[in-house]
Each structure stands twice: as structure tokens, then as C-alpha cells.
Amino acid sequence: MRIIACDGISGTATDGRREALIDLSLTGPLDPGTWVLTFLGAAREVLQEDEALKIRAALDGLGAVIAGGDLGDAFADLEATGPTLPPHLAAAKAAGKTIA
Structure with missing residues (x-):
């Protein structure tokens, strides 16, 4: 808000x-x-304004889905980057660890 x-x-x-x-x-x-x-x-x-607008878009997208519509581009910022591991898991993966 x-x-x-x-x-x-x-x-x-x-x-x-x-x-x-x-x-x-x-x-x-x-x-x-x-x-x-x-x-x-x-x-x-x-x-910050840019973060607030991303949150607003995500909430609007979820509202649209609840109302029977689709997400549209509500999560475009996430779709463009794909998933990433948290730093500690990325380090473990880089070290070749396969068990937490």
C-alpha cells in the first residue's frame, strides 16, 4: 500500500x-x-516502488485466478529469471554435495 x-x-x-x-x-x-x-x-x-509494484501485480494475478481468470504477466519478473538456489545450497551444489 x-x-x-x-x-x-x-x-x-x-x-x-x-x-x-x-x-x-x-x-x-x-x-x-x-x-x-x-x-x-x-x-x-x-x-521501494519497483518492489511494491511487483507485489501488487502478483496479488492482482492471484485475484484474477481466484475469480476464474488467468495470471497474465503477474509473475513475469520470476518467469524471466527462473528458479535459483539460496547461496548455501548453491555452494553445496558447486562443491559436488548431493546430500544436505
Whole structure:
């Protein structure tokens, strides 16, 4: 969501379709225009705009599937790169280990 107004540790945010009162206790006061990841009415993390837009596209794609549609390009950023191993598993694979 994007913060549109802030009053101490509470703020008003929008996802483009609705506005909601958001608890900012975990992030502190934020400037209007700041993107945040929210869960259960609280801002959990400040996001960069590009990351927020990817999350929004993914949620829109999932909503479309739930409504009987298709994903479209909601996960295009992931499809273009393919899966990758976490660093510790990539190192193990490079060392020839086949058992964790």
C-alpha cells in the first residue's frame, strides 16, 4: 500500500482500490508517497516502488485466478529469471554435495 497521510504512528494508505487506516508502530512515521508492505492492518516493511509494484501485480494475478481468470504477466519478473538456489545450497551444489 502507499501512504497518503500520516499522523504519528497511524496513517492512511491506499492500494489503488481502497483506503485503510494503517498502524505504523513497526516503521515509525512515514512521508506520504511511501510504499509499505502491510499485514493485518499494520505496515511491516518500507518498500521501494519497483518492489511494491511487483507485489501488487502478483496479488492482482492471484485475484484474477481466484475469480476464474488467468495470471497474465503477474509473475513475469520470476518467469524471466527462473528458479535459483539460496547461496548455501548453491555452494553445496558447486562443491559436488548431493546430500544436505
